[in-house]
Amino acid sequence: MGRKTDLSSRSNKSLICISCPIGCHLTVEYDKDNLREENIKISGNKCSRGITYGREEVLAPKRTVTATVSIASEIQRRLPVKTTKHIDKVLIFELLDNLYSLKVKPPVNIGERLIENFKGTGVDVVATMKLDR
Amino acid sequence: MREAVFDTVVVGGGAAGLAASKIIAERGYRVALVERENRLGGILNQCIHNGFGLHYFKEELTGPEYAQRFIETTAGTPNIEVFLETTVMDVKTSRADNNNSGKGSTNSPGTKEVFCYSSRYGVLKIITKTIVLAMGSRERNRGNIGIPGTRPAGIFTAGLAQRFVNIEGYSPGENVVIIGSGDIGLIMARRMTLIGARVLAVIEIQPYPSGLTRNIVQCLRDFDIPLHLSHIVSRIYGRDRVEAVDVTPVRNGKPEMEETFKIKCDTLLLSVGLVPENELSKKFGVKINPETGGAVVDAHMMTSVDGVFSCGNVLHIHDLVDYVSEESIAAASFACDYMEERGKWPAAEQFPTVASSNIKYVIPNSYDPEINNRFFFRPMIVKNNAKLCIRMENEDKEQKTLLEKRLLHVQPSEMVSVNIKSERIKEFLRDGEENRLVFSIQ
Numbered sequence: 227m228g229r230k231t232d233l234s235s236r237s238n239k240s241l242i243c244i245s246c247p248i249g250c251h252l253t254v255e256y257d258k259d260n261l262r263e264e265n266i267k268i269s270g271n272k273c274s275r276g277i278t279y280g281r282e283e284v285l286a287p288k289r290t291v292t293a294t295v296s297i298a299s300e301i302q303r304r305l306p307v308k309t310t311k312h313i314d315k316v317l318i319f320e321l322l323d324n325l326y327s328l329k330v331k332p333p334v335n336i337g338e339r340l341i342e343n344f345k346g347t348g349v350d351v352v353a354t355m356k357l358d359r
Numbered sequence: 360m361r362e363a364v365f366d367t368v369v370v371g372g373g374a375a376g377l378a379a380s381k382i383i384a385e386r387g388y389r390v391a392l393v394e395r396e397n398r399l400g401g402i403l404n405q406c407i408h409n410g411f412g413l414h415y416f417k418e419e420l421t422g423p424e425y426a427q428r429f430i431e432t433t434a435g436t437p438n439i440e441v442f443l444e445t446t447v448m449d450v451k452t453s454r455a456d457n458n459n460s461g462k463g464s465t466n467s468p469g470t471k472e473v474f475c476y477s478s479r480y481g482v483l484k485i486i487t488k489t490i491v492l493a494m495g496s497r498e499r500n501r502g503n504i505g506i507p508g509t510r511p512a513g514i515f516t517a518g519l520a521q522r523f524v525n526i527e528g529y530s531p532g533e534n535v536v537i538i539g540s541g542d543i544g545l546i547m548a549r550r551m552t553l554i555g556a557r558v559l560a561v562i563e564i565q566p567y568p569s570g571l572t573r574n575i576v577q578c579l580r581d582f583d584i585p586l587h588l589s590h591i592v593s594r595i596y597g598r599d600r601v602e603a604v605d606v607t608p609v610r611n612g613k614p615e616m617e618e619t620f621k622i623k624c625d626t627l628l629l630s631v632g633l634v635p636e637n638e639l640s641k642k643f644g645v646k647i648n649p650e651t652g653g654a655v656v657d658a659h660m661m662t663s664v665d666g667v668f669s670c671g672n673v674l675h676i677h678d679l680v681d682y683v684s685e686e687s688i689a690a691a692s693f694a695c696d697y698m699e700e701r702g703k704w705p706a707a708e709q710f711p712t713v714a715s716s717n718i719k720y721v722i723p724n725s726y727d728p729e730i731n732n733r734f735f736f737r738p739m740i741v742k743n744n745a746k747l748c749i750r751m752e753n754e755d756k757e758q759k760t761l762l763e764k765r766l767l768h769v770q771p772s773e774m775v776s777v778n779i780k781s782e783r784i785k786e787f788l789r790d791g792e793e794n795r796l797v798f799s800i801q
Contacts, residue, residue, distance in 0.1 A: 242576050249572030249768075272767070289577060292408045292421055293553055294525055301398070303528035306407035306423050315581065322553060336427055354407065355423035 245275035288312035373401020375671025376493035377429035382691035384438035400426035414681035445477035508595030532626025544630025549578035658727035660690035716799035
């Protein structure tokens with residue numbers, strides 16, 4: 227005999243908040259069929275940042291990416307870079323492929339844009355080191 | 360031999376040295392900033408990840424960005440002369456400065472000679488009134504933890520690997536095992552993954568991770584990297600290159616050899632702690648605190664040698680660069696006070712600080728009741744809702760509680776700081792007594 231369909235379709239997830247060093251253990255409750263911000267319930271958080279983090283982790287986990295790209299500099303062979311905002315986790319390796327094909331020439335300054343609006347996400351990649359030569 | 364005269368010599372151009380130089384120059388003193396590498400910034404240059412500056416600049420920066428903020432204000436200051444690619448070899452102080460320890464030359468009291476060499480300047484002698492030690496730290500390596508096995512290529516400290524990847528543009532290997540879950544190890548686990556290597560495991564001897572929880576999440580869990588707590592690497596295999604390691608669980612401090620398993624890998628990264636780099640300090644008689652590996656400092660961040668100050672990782676290992684900057688600014692300000700008030704220094708009697716229950720050490724090692732004191736200390740336990748207690752203790756063992764404070768979360772990898780106002784201390788001070796300030800966590 228078949229099981230009755232679970233009408234509620236509610237799920238549970240345990241997370242550790244990374245917004246600050248305390249690392250609250252969060253329990254996130256959400257409805258898989260009706261994923262909307264206001265439907266996601268968070269408990270175990272000590273501050274409001276836990277709510278933001280918990281919701282984002284369920285809807286679309288995001289991270290800031292730091293990496294290096296090739297540079298023809300006398301000082302060092304790699305130029306450190308970062309994304310200007312958090313980027314969807316699923317896009318990280320595609321972004322890296324793009325970065326690894328770049329070849330930058332000095333001089334380059336902190337904040338100089340190397341990739342603009344990656345795949346329409348609104349996220350740029352900028353240099354994080356000043357290399358004059 | 361070239362000779363130069365400065366008010367202060369700052370040894371080391373990393374986070375600590377940059378912040379110290381900036382402050383001393385702003386107060387109108389001439390600073391010689393001596394740096395061994397060919398540029399300023401120290402280890403920050405290779406720490407390309409973000410998370411720096413949240414306390415100090417109130418924004419999230421990467422290591423090179425954090426360094427650049429200080430380099431800009433330092434390099435442009437006329438009071439600072441930067442000596443790059445220059446190594447300090449020795450310091451000669453007068454006997455009087457060394458508190459009659461017998462070391463030191465016959466220099467007149469208060470005058471120090473700093474001997475440096477470099478390919479640019481040859482041998483250089485700098486005559487100075489004060490010295491700020493800001494040499495940073497070294498990584499512990501395989502020898503320090505004694506892993507049995509062969510001695511093949513492919514074993515690196517995590518910080519060295521970080522330099523290879525982020526600055527030199529080399530990859531240390533393809534299949535990596537990391538020993539130690541300190542923050543540098545965790546950061547390198549993610550870094551190696553992002554450059555296309557496979558990180559097979561992170562091995563930690565303690566039952567809890569020694570790095571920040573957020574780094575466990577964003578560096579390991581994000582990439583499904585296994586973390587083996589209460590495990591050790593018990594053997595290294597390989598003739599020319601690392602071929603595999605044995606991993607053994609540890610129960611009640613004892614390795615369970617029969618449960619050993621093997622991981623095939625070609626690279627081993629070690630993130631097993633940092634040691635303050637005090638070879639130079641020891642050479643000229645600076646007293647070392649065995650708990651920290653750094654100098655013993657008084658309430659004014661001055662070492663046992665008169666006019667010599669210490670700050671940053673050479674004093675004790677910090678987990679946040681923001682605290683290094685803050686501490687260095689304090690040490691530099693005291694160095695300036697010292698030069699202003701020469702002859703009358705130290706102004707007031709100082710009393711000892713003591714690390715008690717669940718605290719590894721307290722910095723500084725004494726306090727001055729005439730100033731607002733800031734203390735840094737390292738907990739030895741992992742606990743939520745811990746209670747910090749600071750008491751004044753005297754001969755008769757009567758203890759008076761000076762401060763009690765709830766700490767939301769403590770763990771050994773996170774240093775804690777606390778301020779105590781001069782007035783508060785004076786309320787408890789007793790004439791002619793030891794007035795020990797005892798720190799504990801429950």
